[in-house]
Amino acid sequence: MSFLHDTAQWLDSIRIIHLFASPTIIGDVLPILLKGAWLTISYSLLGQLFGIPLGIVAAVMKISRFRTLRALSTVYTDFFRGTPLLVQILIAMYALPIAIPNLRLMIPNYDMVGGVAVLGVNSGAYVAEIFRAGIESIHKGQMEAARSLGFSYLGAMRYIILPQTFRRVLPPLTNEFIALLKDSSLLSVVALPELAQQARNVSAWKANQSPFFGAALIYLAMTLPLTRLVAYMERRLAVSD
Numbered sequence: 001m002s003f004l005h006d007t008a009q010w011l012d013s014i015r016i017i018h019l020f021a022s023p024t025i026i027g028d029v030l031p032i033l034l035k036g037a038w039l040t041i042s043y044s045l046l047g048q049l050f051g052i053p054l055g056i057v058a059a060v061m062k063i064s065r066f067r068t069l070r071a072l073s074t075v076y077t078d079f080f081r082g083t084p085l086l087v088q089i090l091i092a093m094y095a096l097p098i099a100i101p102n103l104r105l106m107i108p109n110y111d112m113v114g115g116v117a118v119l120g121v122n123s124g125a126y127v128a129e130i131f132r133a134g135i136e137s138i139h140k141g142q143m144e145a146a147r148s149l150g151f152s153y154l155g156a157m158r159y160i161i162l163p164q165t166f167r168r169v170l171p172p173l174t175n176e177f178i179a180l181l182k183d184s185s186l187l188s189v190v191a192l193p194e195l196a197q198q199a200r201n202v203s204a205w206k207a208n209q210s211p212f213f214g215a216a217l218i219y220l221a222m223t224l225p226l227t228r229l230v231a232y233m234e235r236r237l238a239v240s241d
Helices: 002-012 016-022 023-062 067-082 085-099 108-138 141-147 153-190 194-206 210-240
Strands: none
Touching: 002 016, 002 023, 016 210, 023 067, 023 108, 023 153, 023 194, 023 210, 067 085, 085 108, 085 153, 108 153, 141 153, 153 194, 153 210, 194 210
16 A cells, blocks of 8 residues: 555656646545446446337338338438437437427436437437348348248247347447447536546546546546457357357
């Protein structure tokens, strides 16, 4: 402990490190940053739990034989993949409450619920493309075989196609969660107390930029194991295929 304390003191004596990566200041504000990290993980998990079923429905609509369903799915995915997440957050937080009077009164904790919903809807558009590609990678003969056995289209999707698709889309789905985890920092523009916002708050409080470096290390600690997990899953899938 004494060695670590002495090392921290020595690093703090170097001006550039004291200003931008002070171990002492990062240690002081670490509990606050970790609380923000917990909220970041919560928002991202809830967002993806909302986005996965939405993405599956959009994917099935996109490969449907009905033109209207395909068009609706295309509009949804094009809009949310083609516009910045930051703009979508601003629309949800500032434009929608004006367009729908009493929206904030109807939905308790609107900022938090709205933030998670925007993350989920945005993620759903990317998940839709992941599942569409996954479904189309399953040999068409399997759908034909399921239909010849008496399955309806939706039954064949549910019991035959989607279970195989889930296995194939796990790596890109995990990549999408990593992206969502990082993109959730944009919620700081509406002052939701996630990791980036907490870093900004304590940076102003300490009059020092080191909390941002601490937040970056925490983001790295959250995403690096997931990145390694994706690489491991891709290797396993390559071997099994």
